[in-house]
Amino acid sequence: MRIIIFILVSIWVCLGYSQNKETLYDFTDLPQSLMLNPGANINFDYHAGVPFLSQFHINAGLKGASVYDVFADDGRDINDKIENTLNTLTSNDYLTLTQQLELISFGWKSKKNEKIYFSGGIYQELDVIGYFPKDFAVLAYQGNQDFLNQPFRFSTINGSAELLTTYHFGYTKKINKKLTFGARVKLYSSMFHIRSAKNKGTFTTVETPEGNNVYQHVISNVDVTVRTSGYASMEDAEGKEITNKLIRRAFLGGNLGLGVDIGFTHKINEQLVITGSANDLGVILYAKDVATYRAQGNYVFEGFEMPVQFSEQDSQNFIDELKEAIPLDTLSKAYVTMRPLKLNTSIRYSFNRYDDGTCDCYIEGEKPPYLDAIGIQLFTQFRPKKPQYAVSLFYYKRFFNFLRTKLTYTIDDYSYYNIGFLTSIHINKINFYISANNLLEYTKLAKVRGSSVQLGFNIIMR
């Protein structure tokens, strides 16, 4: 137990929140911007990511609390701090963890039509969201004594986790001088999936002064479902067997799904640009290794009547009664889930064109680039309970030909003062980039409620 908590806390502390990549979005110096908007206005001849190193992305976040709230070295009893945090958190607070690793990434300009750019690759993704199961956390931490006559709601149990690989191929076309459009087809191979949402029912300990006993323990209209795929066959598997199964599923042996990304860039004028994209508009059909656990029913327990001779009834067996009243069914029926759809949109104003005639920082024959840009971005991700939103202001600065940066200020569920920064270094064809957010809080990372890190190496030819 202690190890699990430690690992969770470590992930929470060391890593960085929703899948928002505000620094990478519309950062058209990097091919990874195509993964956020296939209609990004990139200007490459070809690109190749260094295998396994072209993008490592991780973000984690907790809405409602921070590590500091519990582990602050302030002389207060940790149990009091846990209780305070427990009272502060609500069932709309959540923990998210997303990790992505690009295995292969490549792209090239079409020889037949230089207005078309093809890009493709494979990446692995882990996506976890767990809403805080407030009511049952309270029941476990404090018991029911102080919560008599108050219902503990099963609807507070919500979450999902998925490990998958995505094979993708995209097409970006400069339709005309003003509009660039792109689309990307994605084939998902899910290695493991678990989801519990839309649960119903309550558990209440009711005081019954006029009843048969002191209380009635009432489980009312419970309907709890946990869908899993890729789990049932793992239950008895060990170490290497699990690894082999996961690898097989990673290479299209898992539950398959299909999705698309679409996006555009529209130049309103030379300096003003708007963009928009929808990512992971798709579904996965879970048909292999599916186990759905569902418990439904009502039950009232008021202790054991004894001696039963008084009532001339049969002796009770609590466990049997409960199992009969709320049977746990295991189903293997296939199910379909939507991928978490993400929407991005931005407006950018560029200025400060580098035009003194000495710069070698742009392609011959093309107009010199603007060295600065400001703008605003909006991000939305659809989650099991409700969408998450983020809004960012950004400032793009190109210092020299080899150093391009982007500074963002983001307001989201986790923070109202999240500063992010991306550095991209281009030396000949070699590119390295690193990006992180919540920089203001970096010296006191424990207080951070979410942060995100991306880094990678590319070979880019212009």
Next chain:
Amino acid sequence: MKKKNNHVLLCVLCILVQSISCIKDVDFDQIEDVTLTPIYEVDFVHSRFDTNQFVGFNIDPAISIPEVIVNDTLSYDLLGTDFVVDNLDRIELTFEFSNTIERDFEFDFGFLNADEQRIGSLYSMIANSGNGEGTKPVIITKVVILDNSEIDILRDATKLFASVRLQNVNSSLQGILELKSKGTYFFNYEL
């Protein structure tokens, strides 16, 4: 040359800012001190003894039955799992008798293992005599505390037995004895 060095310095600085972070003012060793102390209220046993159900009206009131004993045993896994046994601080069993029958009742209960052998103590209590049918019931509350050592002894309990006994019963005896009870489980779980 100097300009180039500045560029390199700028790049290194940008990367460093994004790579270095530290966690101050937190102490993860505090996890050693985390103790969960939930308290659960759970119904225990209940019964309702109405003399009408046991003594026929047509029996001559002069005929007295010296002693009536009612026994019962039921499957009852008091502690469930080793986790519960190892992390339970104590259990308080609270019994409330409400009696209008003009007799004292003796209520005994205990626990049996899978071989039907009693383990732990035999717990006895008296529900004092009431004042007859239609009167205000006499209410007696008893608390039995099962401490750590008793809980450990009851680790293998799988059944609960109970008996109710009363003496000198005849058909003129009227009234109701009600028993309500609950267990308060005090946990103390250190991570």
